[in-house]
């Protein structure tokens with residue numbers, strides 16, 4: 001089996017999920033490559049050193065350029081804060097490395113354009129980690145839609161609810177809290193949470209053409225960890241939008257970090273002419289399915305336990321009836337990437353496909369600012 005040497009840039013929460021995926025994938029999936037955790041990179045040397053020891057990286061670095069320049073590295077995986085993605089990805093592509101990047105690809109579509117151009121010019125494999133596509137229940141939803149079982153789709157409804165920033169005492173900026181600083185993150189929940197909902201939605205239901213949005217920043221100023229001063233909060237704390245899809249269906253989307261009691265509740269519902277689907281991240285191994293074609297007396301919502309070997313990805317795991325969780329979605333995405341690498345097929349979403357989500361998030365932010373409908377792709381940030 002060929003070895004694939006990984007240089008991972010970033011050693012926070014996402015560094016752990018990706019390192020786990022690359023460590024586990026060969027145990028469960030028959031892929032033609034063996035990922036080798038070669039170098040982990042983090043700006044805090046003791047942290048990077050501990051991370052390397054804990055996950056079995058052969059070495060650690062504090063300067064990402066050294067990792068990108070290392071001829072032994074085949075793949076650069078980017079899990080650092082959003083404002084660093086573009087520069088690293090472009091340098092990695094120019095160095096001829098494969099590049100994978102945590103979502104969102106960058107702070108806006110214009111910034112992502114440089115990444116798309118770099119990987120396509122260099123002809124290197126690339127992929128954005130939008131992992132909720134790889135939940136077996138969501139993959140089954142995709143199969144059911146593609147088989148035409150839902151018929152014409154009328155409605156798409158998605159929510160991603162959290163509550164971890166409600167306290168006004170929570171500072172912004174720096175380790176773990178850069179998601180509250182728009183200069184680093186690009187936006188608040190629009191890029192962090194709605195991006196997931198949008199990626200899944202367009203994968204399941206096709207492109208979004210137009211949006212009308214409202215955003216709110218509930219806590220207007222917070223202490224900034226990097227300056228020590230109280231500074232204005234520049235991110236959106238909550239973001240809601242109406243969408244028109246190219247197939248004529250209507251969408252409603254909501255993301256917030258102010259839904260007390262909800263930690264990471266991602267739900268989606270799709271209503272078609274013949275059938276409907278509901279999925280819920282807190283019950284991720286189930287798909288709710290209503291089929292109007294069922295015999296009238298027995299018609300009703302089915303709760304399908306997605307743990308059988310004929311369900312997507314599940315034959316690689318335990319025995320029927322035993323469920324899997326969040327971390328497995330990363331393992332699935334790593335498996336798809338490694339298989340694609342061998343067959344010459346790019347695993348999706350590629351950077352170009354990931355940029356479509358940035359076009360929508362740009363349009364959402366612009367619509368909220370202007371209080372008007374915005375056509376996707378025509379927002380100023382996207383240019």
Ligand code: SOE
Pocket residue numbers: 162192193196264
């Ligand atoms: C934010 O809390 C976060 O970790 C996102 O950044 C992830 O993308 C999402 O999957 C879970 O929530």
